[in-house]
Amino acid sequence: MSGAAPRIVALAEKALGAPLPVRIRAWDRSEAGPPGAPALVIRHRRALRRVLWRPGELGLARAWVAGEIDVEGDLYEALDLLAGMIWEKGEDRPERGVFDMARDPAVREAAVELVKLAGPGLPPPPPKEEARRRTGLRHTLGRDRKAISHHYDVGNEFYELVLGPSMVYSCAYWRPDGTLEEAQRDKLDLICRKLQLREGQRLLDVGGGWGSLVLHAAREYGVRAVAVTLSREQAAYGRKRVAEEGLADLVEIRVQDYREVDDGPYDAISSVGMAEHVGAARYREYAADLYALLKPGGRLLNHQIARRPLADEEGYEVDEFIDAYVFPDGELAPVGRTVGLLEDAGFEVRDVEALREHYARTLRAWVANLESDMPRAARLTSPGRARIWRLYMAASALSFERNRIGVNQVLAVKTPQDGASGLPLRPRAWTEEAGSTGG
Structure with a gap:
């Protein structure tokens, strides 16, 4: 042979x-x-x-x-x-x-x-893009800051290439013949409608990214919004956008952990693509902290990737490639566990919407953006990093398409003692108003 x-x-x-x-x-x-x-x-x-x-x-x-x-x-x-x-x-x-x-x-x-x-010899050392070996307890404030920096502080221009003008790094909400920008705008508006935002209210966006959601909420709904992120590059980019749009009187972007927010109460909280970083051991604390930051009657929109449940949940292991190169210390949980822990914290869960097919389509759009100019992507960050994102996003798209993972928006309310949730009798009206007919 x-x-x-x-x-x-x-x-x-x-x-x-x-x-x-x-x-x-x-x-x-x-x-x-x-x-x-x-x-x-x-x-x-x-x-x-x-x-x-x-x-x-x-x-x-x-x-x-x-x-x-x-x-x-x-x-x-x-x-x-x-x-x-x-x-x-x-x-x-x-x-x-x-x-x-x-x-x-x-x-x-x-x-x-x-x-x-x-051939002879040991393997070469891991590529420089691999996260350094971590020691100590997961999801301490310091370790989480390092994990977030590893993923997000790789160059805003790189993310502009991948995400497009919206700079939204989470599942879009697609119309059958829509564009990525339209789908991301519809997703931002869907969140605002579910939260029933109104002028003068206070919104906290946990894991606020590059500021797209708080900008949309302030511009379109007149709310006073605070976004918190652990990424300094995201915060600098978001603050620049706020200034350019003349919304500094309504929008504040902080480099801050959600556990450090102490200026509640808020009328509404959004957490979009952030809870995957919280970790199973900290999720009960996360839910309790957000509950405490809301006014009675306040609403939470938790948008989170979920894995399929396992017969032996104790045997769950974090994906090696993603842990080493993409989201260090990231963990996924079944949606049922997420709902249960939110309820344990005191929330009344009012709606769960699955967007699995929407995320598959979003990821394919991001891969197409990246592949349209791989040489530039490599210059903006590194050849290895560009290859990581291409593999990660393509594999993730398939995982959503094959129902290996999903993504869900959970709407929960800090329902007051009199039981008045303040939600409409026909909550699907917000979907119709957002103009989407599904994936």
């Missing part, structure tokens, strides 16, 4: 016990695998050393970020074909290295041959 690619395919199929669903193109220009399938291009043999020492998702991710492997053909198709092999079947072996694998008779021979093919 001549060439690296046929040997890699044979060894992979022996280890997996199944046909490899993609083609392999190796550094020596050899090629093997199913004709017509997307090709996994292995540009350097050191990629094999990474995978041997960290089999599964993280080893492949490091090789991808370093530019040692790539996909030729449809990236979505390739990820869909590889999903069962990497993300679904690899969950039970994230920490096994090559010598641990060699204890398994089914893969011992393949591992030994792959070691020979990879």
